[in-house]
Amino acid sequence: MHHKLSRILAASVLGSALLSGATTASADATGAMVSNPCAGCHGIEGASQGQAPVIAGLSQMYLASTMKAYRDGQRYATIMDRIAKGYTDAQIDAMSGHFANIGWPTNNQTVDADQAAKGQKLHTSSGCAGCHGATGVSMMPNAPRLAGQYAGFLEQQMHDYKDAAKAIPPGAMVMRSMLAAMSDEDIAALAAFYASQK
């Protein structure tokens, strides 16, 4: 966390220069205030250190749409559905802007190299790269970054996409059929591949 606080601190030079116009920051301030409590689960400034997903650096469009999907019962979750119901559209938009403005953090996950290699093959041969890029860094603003995301979370999401009993957003439906034929081992291998990417 050290450099994250210092990143905040680094802003002070500019901050003091801008202080005279302090109240112009109120839109940002709202984003920061509503986003602050997310840190308990998603890490400081969205840079999770555990298996809950990194949310810093995802696109504003994806963040907003997925939060609304959780809220409106369109995306299965263990807990985000209950959390997202606490926010208005305006608050969700403010938070999405807040997290989208932060760079994607570098995580160091230990993954099994063989599994990751198997996952990479599957990623390419199954056509995931079409939307998610060769290494899991998507060029489409509605497809989230998979590279460097936590394996436990990703594995969970793929199982949810696969399970026809679970609600998933329309944009994820294409993956339901793609994942249908995959075994638990395949899914674990894909997750390991994405987790191994930086």
Place this chain on the structure above:
Amino acid sequence: MAFNRREFVKLTGATAGLATLGLPLVSRAKGSVSIVVIGGGYGGATAAKYCRAYMPDAKVTLIEKNKYYYSCPFSNEVLGGESKIEDVRFGYDGIASHGIDVVIDEVTGVDPAAKSVATKGGKNVSYDYLVVSPGVSFKNNIEGYDEAAMEKMPHAWKAGPQTTLLRKQLEEMEDGGVVMLVAPPNPFRCPPGPYERASQIAHYLKHHKPKSKLIIMDSKDKFSKQGLFMEGWKANYDGIIEWRKAADDGKVVGVDANEGILRTEFEEHKPAVANVIPAQTAGALASAIGLTNESGWCPVDQRTFESSIIKDVYVIGDSCIAGKMPKSGYAANSQGKVAAAAIAAKVGGYDMPDPSYVNTCYSLITPDWGISVAAVYQYTPEGIVGVKGAGGLSPMGAPESTRKAEAMYARSWFRNITTDLFG
């Protein structure tokens, strides 16, 4: 991405920092504003770090009586054997590395007129703004349960040596011994905590003392996440955990610690191990300073956490009255951020944006069976209330895969929140 984090910071730090911090940074001549935080737990550690982040030029001092903080969250897992006591132990080097003065000393008094804090070690530290987060103290609701009794019948409701003691007693107990867990009356820190603890101890018994059982002696007739706990116990600990509610003579009114006896209204019990959790009230320091009202807890302006009794003193965490928020670590962490923002706004002379708070309490019934209760809160003129329609419990009857995922996210929560506090 080609940048590693540190380079990224260097390259874009200034602009990204401003955008992400959001709150107007408050800058003054170095050290001209002095903020003192008492208590380096979930509330205080958060407040100190966020005060420093919002007011980089302020002098921030954290006064904590213990060199190491032992987290209550995940201390039940130490009792269950999944975690070690070192896993819940944190030092203050991380906090000090941000330029916060960490003073390991016990606060003995505060003079609100002189705006000064006195410590046992003889220091006097003056403040412009004071944040108080001393946790809870125990009440004498159980006859005979004094300091000496705590060494025989540990409460383990403040983690550390008490946790280690209870774990040792469980390890030394013979197979077939009965453990009694005395659950406290409301309000107390971590409403699901005693029942998570029962689960964790049962996990240990099931695998190491299969002839033993655990009885919860309760002074209440219902408890937090009751349906989910009962469901999890039936699936995992059938015949191991028994819950005796107040109406069934579950309420323990006295102990004889030397004889190992627990007394209810009608009966005496002699368990092999007794874990006695007494009733609770605001941290002793809060009442010593005069921050409590007749309820024993500290009334505050729930928008800012400034004490309703003493100006420029902010009370957060278990000690404060925070509307509908429970007394939990996550709540204390949320409150620490709001108090820091309120102080920054006051120092900077701008209006604080509307506060927002979250609480979630995860409980592990087994290492692979997690459940949770969550809420999002907002401030209204009536105080802090849950946002309608949000939050609630994990669903009943969820598949084991969901329980397992929640257990994974519970550990993730601990990792992230303790980094927020001490990293």
